[in-house]
Amino acid sequence: MGNKVVVKVDSKVSVCIEEFIRLLVACGMPKEDVNLIHTNGENMEELIKDINPKMTLFTGSKRIAEKLSQLLSGRIKIEDAGFDWKILGPDVHDIDYIASVADQDAYCLSGQKCSAQSLLFVHKNWSDAKFISKIKELAEQRSYKNGTLSPIMTVTNQTILNHIDNVLKIPGAQILFGGKPVTEQHSIPDCYGSFKPTAVFVPLKAFTNKKYFEVITTEIFGPFQIVTEYTDKELDSVLEVMDNLDQQLTAAVVSNNIPFINKVLSHSCNGVTYAGVRARTTGAPQNHWFGPCGDPRAGGIGTPEAIKLVWSSHREIIMDTNPPTVKKVVQV
Amino acid sequence: MGNKVVVKVDSKVSVCIEEFIRLLVACGMPKEDVNLIHTNGENMEELIKDINPKMTLFTGSKRIAEKLSQLLSGRIKIEDAGFDWKILGPDVHDIDYIASVADQDAYCLSGQKCSAQSLLFVHKNWSDAKFISKIKELAEQRSYKNGTLSPIMTVTNQTILNHIDNVLKIPGAQILFGGKPVTEQHSIPDCYGSFKPTAVFVPLKAFTNKKYFEVITTEIFGPFQIVTEYTDKELDSVLEVMDNLDQQLTAAVVSNNIPFINKVLSHSCNGVTYAGVRARTTGAPQNHWFGPCGDPRAGGIGTPEAIKLVWSSHREIIMDTNPPTVKKVVQV
Amino acid sequence: MGNKVVVKVDSKVSVCIEEFIRLLVACGMPKEDVNLIHTNGENMEELIKDINPKMTLFTGSKRIAEKLSQLLSGRIKIEDAGFDWKILGPDVHDIDYIASVADQDAYCLSGQKCSAQSLLFVHKNWSDAKFISKIKELAEQRSYKNGTLSPIMTVTNQTILNHIDNVLKIPGAQILFGGKPVTEQHSIPDCYGSFKPTAVFVPLKAFTNKKYFEVITTEIFGPFQIVTEYTDKELDSVLEVMDNLDQQLTAAVVSNNIPFINKVLSHSCNGVTYAGVRARTTGAPQNHWFGPCGDPRAGGIGTPEAIKLVWSSHREIIMDTNPPTVKKVVQV
């Protein structure tokens, strides 16, 4: 769009973006098109105050997004982390396929994706069809050795253990699988995480308790998900839970039942929402608009429309070049 | 767009919006579609904190816009006041017509329009053609009696007089016409303004002085404009002045010289910009997008696109309903 | 779009359009915006040869559409009659509702709509659920007395009887209901039709015989439909029949089974196609684009896009007004 950009990424991974920019330059990008700065948050905050940028695109946690919104007085577009949910509808079919997608959505890259599945609403028909044991079986096959587990960059084992403890204090809560650090031999230092793919069950009614709700919906940027169960009669309670979440990045409605899909879609407002038997929360059909919804600061990536929304602004130019047909306009 | 709206307008004119909403109801609008609240700014601030609205559209002064941006953490669209400029290009023609448009833009409704002409860049060719005496003549014909002057709702005579004093301290500044309260008999009380249409000349070079710049660009929501002059050689200085203004609502490029129009348009970024011999800052061709530009919080009014930009948000729904063609997705 | 239009309608109903144009004039349409001509086809043909119109929009039968295409050398858009089909998918539900829609689609206004249901593909599951007896029951309730039957303007009873005779020569064909002139007392003269709502069953395999195919797909602009039956295994044969039809105005896929809907939609190319449990061939959700598909001459009505497609044309104007940056362009 012709904007000159200053890029700042988290210092842990800043080395990657430098290499990427070197690649762009090698491919012909003029060197003066991008500024890259390696720094920490405190220094960047000072820099922002100094240069007062016209627009900032932020990708990252909700907490920092709010801090920057204040600092920039709202001149920001946000593509933040999400506490993304998936709901399995009343129609049970293709159970092996759907279990493997759920396993991917929750535990691929050890759950370190902004679109990872953090909350799973399971219709009772799926519980009856032994869906939980299917995803348990898949999760337990993950290991460093076969390349399906990753070190956890930003959450330690202790943090995850503490969070599990908190969730387990909710009446009816229980670990479905995982819940422990990986025992397989590895060389990951303690400042990073090395945790088993974990699912904790919480009864649906616990979500109506405000204190529990906050615990349940705390995001862990690792291989961790909350699972709950609902019946046809409880669908409205599920929709209320969805409405109370305020991190609305991605969602998945796994069903081919048209009235069910329509009801859930029309009562939720997550950004990127996949619907249908193949719905997932992450890594779905490529090349679509990707971003949250329901917030005027919501920014998107990945399509011409998203780029224009974030990096451009409507400007109305009215050409009024025809010769005047009167000598004076009427005075009022 | 289906949003339920709470309307709050300035308490001085809140009675008007109530009548308008009564009209809407009389025309068939369901009563529950809009909430109207009569209140002052302090109370409204408390209310906003309480209800935490998803989106706020604000029309009004830059100062309050910034305050609300902080309060709402950026969940706001702004269609704020402007310090709107007009530039007369090197090609002189249709002088009576253009003088009458300038008179309307600056003094219609005694200048109480967010799109009023506050700053006029006059090419030397126009000065030589006696443009100033043309607009002086028109301004001096305005009176309460012939219905071309209005009471000033939000600025007192004293405020305007003080501002003129400040501007006149700038070397080279001088009153072109007006500069005094209306002497014609009237019954407007002192808490409102009753001032003659006024133009004060300031030399272009004064704009480069940061202190002077702030004085010059202080908006008076009344019948007041700054006039300056430039030559072909000074066009780049004019463009710099335009770029330094941060209230970019409307603008007018009065010229049919194509390279001149292109140069000014491509070096400025006001929102609603009229270009051509009939360009004006206000009340131009109807039914177009109206709003500022160059700020991610910029909101527009007046077209389907503007309504969608402000009251809606991109939501990406991907239907992925075809039967799976594999039993499991590959694990990574 | 600014075009000046000459309107010619069938002489039987030309009196109606005259009244409508008088209404437009009474509402303020300038009299010179439209020319109306009352005449027959032969005279209109001569007129067209004389004035050589830039564009003609034709609504009517396929035969006349082809004649006009030749006469106008293709400067025509066509929104012609259709031999419109409906298919009932494998999922049986809402049988009373769907029967009543089918009755409306086939026999409303005694079938005198370009979008009337002319061919009904019934999945065996629906036959087993007694769907035919449902629509028979509804058809037999139609009468002049209760206002659900109309005189037939362009087809006589004899023409319909001859057509039925021809269809019944196909092995396996049989009358499902109707098949006779109305016996109820009425005053419709013989030059118009007065026929009972009629359905004739033809086995699916008869469609593969080219001679039978032509008989089966002859359109009767009256209360007449062909019904056939298919099983899951025979769906591909059904799709082939759809593909062989060359009057592709409307169609309906009555099913909420997503893979079924997708398969039928992706193997057919009718213009206005309704899909889902509430699908119909006629009078469905209003204010959408209406027209055939699959022909570069296809024209639409009813939306801004349709109006632009028919009455406008892409014109590319490139403004190249910037001053030359070289004295001469390089010669090649």
Place this chain on the structure above:
Amino acid sequence: MGNKVVVKVDSKVSVCIEEFIRLLVACGMPKEDVNLIHTNGENMEELIKDINPKMTLFTGSKRIAEKLSQLLSGRIKIEDAGFDWKILGPDVHDIDYIASVADQDAYCLSGQKCSAQSLLFVHKNWSDAKFISKIKELAEQRSYKNGTLSPIMTVTNQTILNHIDNVLKIPGAQILFGGKPVTEQHSIPDCYGSFKPTAVFVPLKAFTNKKYFEVITTEIFGPFQIVTEYTDKELDSVLEVMDNLDQQLTAAVVSNNIPFINKVLSHSCNGVTYAGVRARTTGAPQNHWFGPCGDPRAGGIGTPEAIKLVWSSHREIIMDTNPPTVKKVVQV
């Protein structure tokens, strides 16, 4: 767009398209995506009758376009040859630049482009500024030796000489330059043309004579143009000439005078029209829509919109999947 295409090009150059398709296949195009046929027009006509293609895109002469329109009953899009005009407006400037563009537009590739400048309207101001002698000088520098002349593929010297003879019979017509075969030594055989860049002047008033008009507007696919002159008072006559032309592919309005540009653009309807001081009839700003206008059969090339217009068709699919809210629809 997914269509399977049969390609047929003029047998003189069919060898080129074969090589191009071989290139596409080498780049990965599946071999079954395109059919290429080497044949003459007579055989192709038989083939078209046999296969009855759904759509044909034709690029070539107007005569064949009309023949194919009949054969295909209008199922065709046309991007035909043009008798393209350029008009020089009243404002004279950048004369060397504009002369060199005119030379390129008329004589580049010896005028063998569908967008070549065939008719030049010269405002008297330009004649007075010696524009004709400028383009004469440039034309006379063209030679085989310096690579600025080409053999003429489809027109012989005799054909051009005959045409010049016909034009010169018009009262007031005269050769401005050229008018003879190239005398420079070359090895071009007689079945091809080898002619000097030629301009013939015809008075504007000759265009109103119907017989002369046909002679003047006969297209020569070679280095030949008609030149005429007009004054301000004669602009309306010029616009009438433009309106009478029926090959409306490209046009150029060389002027930066806004009212002049607006008047010519709003009274003409050529397809690709360049306006402004840098306007040309050929090889202008790249990557825009290219095609004629003012004919429902007009097809374009070069942009996504053009591809969709030609190779696709609006299809309206209405999903009506919500459960019925009534048991039966009301019978009428």
